[in-house]
Amino acid sequence: MFDDRIDAGARLAARLGGTPHADALVLGLPRGGVPVSAVVAEELGAPLDVIVVRKLGVPWQPEVAMGAIAEGDARVIDQRLLEQLRVPPMIVTEVEARERRTLDDRLALLRRGRAAESLAGRTAIVVDDGLATGSTAEAACRAARARGAARVVLAAPVGPRDAASRVPSADEVVVAETPADFHAVGQAYRDFSPVSEEEVVLLLDDARRRAAGESWRRMVGIRSADVTVTTATGGLRGILAAPEDAVGAVVFAHGSGSSRHSPRNRVVAQTLQRAGFATLVLDLLSVSEEEHRENVFDIPLLGSRLVDAVTWVGGHGWTRALPIGLFGASTGAGAALWAAAEPDCPVLAVVSRGGRPDLAGARLADVDCPVLLVVGGADAPTLQFNQAARQALGDRCRMVVVPDATHLFEEPGALAEVAMLARDWFVRHLAAVRPDAPGPGAP
The missing domain is CATH 3.40.50.1820 (Alpha/Beta hydrolase fold, catalytic domain)
Known part of the structure; x- marks a missing residue:
């Protein structure tokens, strides 16, 4: 069990540390994935950015994901679920349009007018605080590939044992812990408090300052x-x-x-x-x-x-x-x-x-x-x-x-x-x- 997302990030970074990542860009999934990714980026000496994903919830069962979208044109749709729940295409289009507007607003807030980091020819390490169904992770990996990543690694502190099969667009899937009784990401954390948009903005700003060579303290060890x-x-x-x-x-x-x-x-x-x-x-x-x-x-x-x-x-x-x-x-x-x-x-x-x-x-x-x-x-x-x-x-x-x-x-x-x-x-x-x-x- 992880103490919190900082502890989870340190342990995930240790798993990733054995592979060279000289050209890597770490991409955190807001909101919960960003504190984890900030530690990973810090430990690997890599720059940090976000890759924003929005779940497409079934209108009458919002907690059920019928798919996900990410920045750019990345899109994942669970066609089998749509057929089971008889969701009309028009409803999917309406939900996607609404979530796309929210996604664009969130990108504007988090990047604060800065352009996205270039991924052309680089390794993208996509990080979340855990992997469940895999739909948001798959959308994020597709978005990273569309931005020009030569290699895509999906990394999470916890997830199911069949995690790799749930993210087919990733070249590699690294999960630090795969408990046999995995049911939900939160069960792996002692502190799984919500992460605010403000914290994400500040973590990204810290990472940019560190990359610019300013003296900065490590997130771990406080x-x-x-x-x-x-x-x-x-x-x-x-x-x-x-x-x-x-x-x-x-x-x-x-x-x-x-x-x-x-x-x-x-x-x-x-x-x-x-x-x-x-x-x-x-x-x-x-x-x-x-x-x-x-x-x-x-x-x-x-x-x-x-x-x-x-x-x-x-x-x-x-x-x-x-x-x-x-x-x-x-x-x-x-x-x-x-x-x-x-x-x-x-x-x-x-x-x-x-x-x-x-x-x-x-x-x-x-x-x-x-x-x-x-x-x-x-x-x-x-x-x-x-x-x-x-x-x-x-x-x-x-x-x-x-x-x-x-x-x-x-x-x-x-x-x-x-x-x-x-x-x-x-x-x-x-x-x-x-x-x-x-x-x-x-x-």
Whole structure:
């Protein structure tokens, strides 16, 4: 059993590592196949791209695939199933047209205006997080061949024992595990959480930066632990994660209605980790404290706890002596700036996501580190609050407006934009500081 898709990718890469892949292009199937393929590409030293496939579901039984399509004109139809279910050709055409529009929209989002990597004369390694019926994998392999691949390898961490027969367009099928009792891909994973479009966008961006020669941390080897952070007013529960040889640490301060388990926090934190930063995502209030609304807006209380958390990070074995930044959202942004204004608080940079930096009030004038305010263009009230805070912060502040994004940045690609902006800000203002190497430690 695999711990998660990262573990699955590492084990699949080990199976693929015995064959030369000097000319290979790794192609992940969004969404679940991309985290697996990112590790495979990293371990093989190959570039990464996506190959988008859409299942054609039977309208009255959407979970049943009557075929699949991929970018280009690749198409797989289960003719026998169509006859069994008596699906009229007109219905197939309507479903295919709808899915083709969705496929094109997804390609535009994931590639962000970049052209597809050339496959002419190369080996295409098509990767998914598992192989079930084989229809999507077959469509992907056909699409890779149509793009000019000289050789097509289908690779998956888990699948049935007859996997090769289900993907006839592949020259080779590599499946790391083929359990006798295989029924579904998810059964092979301890953590089979859904993968968001934002995570796919960010993994592709990381791969492009790595291919361009930028220093980047490996996806494997990032350690994580649940921790209790000691403060003057009690313990705070958090999640600490750190890559080996981290170049900095970022403490997250979220607002009400969120927690250390927030998927939005996770997306940004993982992006920072892959850029070399340790992250501490913690709850500044206990569950019972959050029930009292006044605590959510008690910026001095939240800010003082954040100062204590920064001190804790500075003394922890995984993060000792690292330069520290703060990432705040909602009221957490006000707390982050309140903490950064504290005379002895060693914060070197702050990023606010859809936050309320104005809640730091008069203390904004005492903040002397670089501050990035990221606001949604469709979030008019928050935009006004941030414009006021920007004026108070002066030249040390930059504000970026993400077009059409609302308060939670739930629009396609919006959260990925936030994560990339935060990553680049901390790379500029934290990674340039050369800390002493952190010593070994335990949570």
